[in-house]
Amino acid sequence: MELVKVTIDNKTVSVPSDYTVIEAAQIAGIHIPQLCYHPELTKEGACRVCVVEIEGARGLGAACVYPVNDGMVVHTNTPLVRETRKTVVELLLANHPQECLICQKNNNCELQTIAADLGIREIPYTGEKRNAKKDESNPSIVRDPNKCILCGRCIRACQEHQGLDVYAFVNRGFKTLVEPAFSYDLGEVTCTYCGQCVAVCPTAAICEKDDTEQVFDALGDPNKYVIVQTAPATRVALGEALGLPAGEIVTGKMVAALRRLGFDKVFDTDFSADLTIMEEGYEFLDRVVNGGTLPMITSCSPGWINFIEMKYPDLLPHLSTAKSPQAMFGALTKTYWPETQGIPLEKIYSVSVMPCTAKKAERVRPQLQSNPGIPDVDAVITTRELGRMIKNAGIDFKNLPEEKYDSPLGVSTGAAVIFGVTGGVMEAALRTIYAVLNEGKDIPGINFMPARGMEGIKEATVDVPINGNNVTVKLAVAHTLKNARTLMDKIRAGEADYHFIEIMACPGGCIGGGGQPQPVNAEVRAARTAAVYRVDEDKTIRQSHKNPDIIALYDNWLGKPLGEKSHHLLHTHYKEQPREV
Amino acid sequence: MVEKTLEKSWEQLNQLLESYRCTKGSMIPVLQQAQEIFGYLPKDVLIKISKELDVAISQVFGVVTFYSQFHLEPRGKNIIRSCQGTACHVRGAKAVLDAIRERLGLKDGQITTPDNEFTIETVACIGACGLAPCLMINDDTHGRLTAESVAPMIDKYYNNKK
Numbered sequence A: 001m002e003l004v005k006v007t008i009d010n011k012t013v014s015v016p017s018d019y020t021v022i023e024a025a026q027i028a029g030i031h032i033p034q035l036c037y038h039p040e041l042t043k044e045g046a047c048r049v050c051v052v053e054i055e056g057a058r059g060l061g062a063a064c065v066y067p068v069n070d071g072m073v074v075h076t077n078t079p080l081v082r083e084t085r086k087t088v089v090e091l092l093l094a095n096h097p098q099e100c101l102i103c104q105k106n107n108n109c110e111l112q113t114i115a116a117d118l119g120i121r122e123i124p125y126t127g128e129k130r131n132a133k134k135d136e137s138n139p140s141i142v143r144d145p146n147k148c149i150l151c152g153r154c155i156r157a158c159q160e161h162q163g164l165d166v167y168a169f170v171n172r173g174f175k176t177l178v179e180p181a182f183s184y185d186l187g188e189v190t191c192t193y194c195g196q197c198v199a200v201c202p203t204a205a206i207c208e209k210d211d212t213e214q215v216f217d218a219l220g221d222p223n224k225y226v227i228v229q230t231a232p233a234t235r236v237a238l239g240e241a242l243g244l245p246a247g248e249i250v251t252g253k254m255v256a257a258l259r260r261l262g263f264d265k266v267f268d269t270d271f272s273a274d275l276t277i278m279e280e281g282y283e284f285l286d287r288v289v290n291g292g293t294l295p296m297i298t299s300c301s302p303g304w305i306n307f308i309e310m311k312y313p314d315l316l317p318h319l320s321t322a323k324s325p326q327a328m329f330g331a332l333t334k335t336y337w338p339e340t341q342g343i344p345l346e347k348i349y350s351v352s353v354m355p356c357t358a359k360k361a362e363r364v365r366p367q368l369q370s371n372p373g374i375p376d377v378d379a380v381i382t383t384r385e386l387g388r389m390i391k392n393a394g395i396d397f398k399n400l401p402e403e404k405y406d407s408p409l410g411v412s413t414g415a416a417v418i419f420g421v422t423g424g425v426m427e428a429a430l431r432t433i434y435a436v437l438n439e440g441k442d443i444p445g446i447n448f449m450p451a452r453g454m455e456g457i458k459e460a461t462v463d464v465p466i467n468g469n470n471v472t473v474k475l476a477v478a479h480t481l482k483n484a485r486t487l488m489d490k491i492r493a494g495e496a497d498y499h500f501i502e503i504m505a506c507p508g509g510c511i512g513g514g515g516q517p518q519p520v521n522a523e524v525r526a527a528r529t530a531a532v533y534r535v536d537e538d539k540t541i542r543q544s545h546k547n548p549d550i551i552a553l554y555d556n557w558l559g560k561p562l563g564e565k566s567h568h569l570l571h572t573h574y575k576e577q578p579r580e581v
Numbered sequence B: 001m002v003e004k005t006l007e008k009s010w011e012q013l014n015q016l017l018e019s020y021r022c023t024k025g026s027m028i029p030v031l032q033q034a035q036e037i038f039g040y041l042p043k044d045v046l047i048k049i050s051k052e053l054d055v056a057i058s059q060v061f062g063v064v065t066f067y068s069q070f071h072l073e074p075r076g077k078n079i080i081r082s083c084q085g086t087a088c089h090v091r092g093a094k095a096v097l098d099a100i101r102e103r104l105g106l107k108d109g110q111i112t113t114p115d116n117e118f119t120i121e122t123v124a125c126i127g128a129c130g131l132a133p134c135l136m137i138n139d140d141t142h143g144r145l146t147a148e149s150v151a152p153m154i155d156k157y158y159n160n161k162k
């Protein structure tokens, strides 16, 4: 790309000629306020809060859509620019419920920050307030259209990441809203609860359903024995919610904080990720050897499960029947743990901390009850919610000592933590499958690089001996549902000769999940991804089948992978979720 | 009888969609003609159009709600357009509107009577401010209304079935 020189506030930078002013300003280290603009979505130029003065141009320009050209001179901080931005925000606030003090996004709201930065002290326009219906009808996501500033980011995130079109602008003028078709609730349309719309919403118009209160209640109840599990991707992101930079590994501090919050046992979803690899790995081998449905597709991402159950029900036999790590862990907390510890089942309250909004909906799937009528997981909180709980409890997170998970359900390998990034489940599975087929020999180098990276769809092959023959196993890895759809269409058309496919609903995998701290963008995701691989490298054991506590669990209680007990507790089934729209 | 015409309408819709297949930017004309066929735009029709034109249903719904020419509910035989412009507003248009709604037995948010005799809409101004508060029923303008005078007038249209 050809470079052009642009001078912004007396600072000259060279930038690619297809940049817009806002991107050039970022290179120059100058921050321009933005609401409808998001670095990973199409640019709309709708909100006008990013206006700048451009020498020689008539009027002000919207920096997010204004293309740069060579020799351009831009001013981002003139009286006219400041006044105009202020007016734009004052107008947005005129019909906005001004309830920051009691709002879920308080202190983490882009609109609030911009209003504060611009020094808005009064709202000269008093507009009629909207009175639109709040959607609180599903377990994952709450929508309050009254807090919507019509920036359209959610529409684009759903469309451009997920290839779904849940939202659109409806009505016009003052009555304009962003709504699903027929103003249906999210649970009535083809929404997967992935939370990518939540992740980009600058206000509290789309939020995770807050479940922190019921977790606090359980913690305060002396009759409850409260167990917590933490998903792989939480440990590289929680710090962001508590003032630390993206990519900081806070595993030890998170464990310490959970103990201080009062959890009786602090366990790790990484343990059950190792267990997933055992069950799913053996299931894969079983399918290959016994002619089961191939390609087999991973089943850990609940956004993805919702998607296939709604959009490709004919392909459900391709899904691995292995439960997700959260669900496997939940099952253990309601069977293995009370049984072996002599704790009455009714006392156990099982919480999980997840990077994901769809995990809240996974929790209530009727298929996931090891004891009929009793959910295996009692509450799911997102990484963001854990951040809020830690603040609420007055815990000085940054200065906490590092503590270790409780044993035995807290012991895990490097293979488990990489579940948190796209390609990780595939890589973890290969580490184990390869060894099982090669008399315990490690896959060369342990790392399987072709599964790594942010490319939307990755393909690779591995040679393994099966029944004495050398078989080339074909793999594919996709993240985002848009890419998943491409692969599903291939399978439907009979054009996919893969054996094994990994799919994660969110960009980058769980590290980019809809429940992770905001803001999220390519840079933040890259930092979290690098941190996940650092955790993996630092582990002494990096293959699931070598986890001593997994081996012990099979020896002492479970039996063998795909055995009778596993079948009941660790495997599940899927069902079409028909949707009218 | 009703069955028969509905079947025919769907047949017409299919023909319409066939003729627009693969034509880009055809949503608005298709919606207009579909509304002519059905009298309004029922949900199923919108879903069908969305599938056939390969435009997301959320976007189809967005377009339908953007233009006031499109109707998501069946329309009554008589259309009442109650003026809520400034002049009418200050002279009690709201009370007149409430009286009509009560007379027609419309519940919250309902704009068409269950027997499909009347649809009531509010409009910003019908240009008869001298007659405020005023309204139009079909093509007739009625002015200087009161909550009391409006009910018998409505009844006339009831008896006067087209």
Ligand code: SF4
Residues within 6 Å of the ligand: A096, A097, A098, A099, A100, A101, A103, A104, A105, A106, A107, A109, A110, A111, A112, A147, A203, A204, A205
């Ligand atoms: S969405 Fe933001 S600006 Fe609106 S009330 Fe909540 S914190 Fe305040």
Ligand code: SF4
Residues within 6 Å of the ligand: A141, A157, A158, A162, A164, A166, A167, A190, A191, A192, A193, A194, A195, A196, A197, A198
């Ligand atoms: S949760 Fe995901 S699928 Fe649902 S509306 Fe948001 S982005 Fe779309």
Ligand code: SF4
Residues within 6 Å of the ligand: A147, A148, A149, A150, A151, A152, A153, A154, A155, A178, A200, A201, A202, A203, A205, A206
């Ligand atoms: S819901 Fe949020 S992201 Fe969507 S348009 Fe409104 S403010 Fe923007």
Ligand code: FES
Residues within 6 Å of the ligand: A033, A034, A035, A036, A037, A044, A045, A046, A047, A048, A049, A050, A051, A062, A063, A064, A065
């Ligand atoms: S951020 Fe540029 S117009 Fe909204």
